[in-house]
Amino acid sequence: MAAELRDIRSAAIDGRMHNAFFQKEQLKSLHDILSKNVTEIQDQIGKDHRYTQAEASVEYWLALRCIAEAYKSIDPKQHLQAEYAIAKSKDASDAREPVGIVVVEPAQHTFFYSLISALVPALVHGNCIIIQAEKTLLESPKFILSLIESALDDHVFKVVYSQLTGEEIASRHTRIIQKQDINPRVIAIIERDADLQLAAKAIASARFSLRGKSPFAPDLVLVNEWVKKDFLSALVQHTSAFISDTVPKDPVQKLSKSRFHDTILKENLGEVVFSTSEGYILNVKNR
Structure with a gap:
């Protein structure tokens, strides 16, 4: 060489x-x-x-x-x-x-x-x-x-x-x-005084754009209890703009998502707030 x-x-x-x-x-x-x-x-x-x-x-x-x-x-x-x-x-x-x-x-x-x-x-x-x-x-x-x-x-x-x-x-x-040997979990934190619309738009864009493969895509969002309801509402609104049912479906991926949904509901770990074939938002209650 x-x-x-x-x-x-x-x-x-x-x-x-x-x-x-x-x-x-x-x-x-x-x-x-x-x-x-x-x-x-x-x-x-x-x-x-x-x-x-x-x-x-x-x-x-x-x-x-x-x-x-x-x-x-x-x-x-x-x-x-x-x-x-x-x-x-x-x-x-x-x-x-x-x-x-x-x-x-x-x-x-x-x-x-x-x-x-x-x-x-x-x-x-x-x-x-x-x-x-x-x-x-x-x-x-x-x-x-x-x-x-x-x-x-x-x-x-x-x-x-x-x-x-x-x-x-x-x-x-x-x-x-530039390459990463590991994929660390990315956590976003929404404080009580945050601009909820701006935060929801940024998180939806980061998570669902580029097939969700960005190293900056948040895996977990921690939200202040006082603004949780309003934030979830804003997040669902902005997420809808990034997810389309016209994207080609992966049957294996759809099956794994369905099982994951069943696990969350069966074990009473939380609730599914928003779901399509391309992604979903979970409200985790049992921490």
Whole structure:
């Protein structure tokens, strides 16, 4: 593996990504190829994660906006002034030296946007990039990585599918680790003085958007007794806007939900406040 990274190390040492014009060229190339494949990217994301068209579009456009904003932020004149400040006997106290190589371990959730949001800033700050990806049966990560590989110079961007050690990289580097090894429970707390409509809308959106797979989707909501009734009413109202019976059904998932409902009711642990084929809200009474 060390030999395969020779080009990346060489580019990091000679500072190839330090040049502002080269940075803009790379970002333009990346933006162009992603723009040409907009339909394919959104379709792949939607199929892999069963997102709605709107959800796939949001992830796509957020990623492209990240590239566009980074491109606009690059000022070649300012780069030149900073580069030759010392030679012209000027203070360069704000000068910054790039790390050299940035190793990105992208998250599986919203893979496209997560990857771009780490990749682009690292490039703009003069670093070469290594993507340490996981082998997966999903189609969108492989397709997206292949597009990025074709857009960027192969001396500044590399994709690997194995765990890299510092000895293999053999150059100054840092890691951006986005993936989560565990899925901790997310708990939301609704205080007595909370804006109930705003809180209900935020929780419904976080829990039921993106198929409920967001790492920020609350698993449990603790509500102050004084506002519990009003909050449940608001939550049902806003949840209805996010759940649709037109989403393709999973027979196995429907069966497991039905059994869960039966368990809650049979053991008198609580009551089902709202339920559809895509999700439900439980009012837990026996704690």
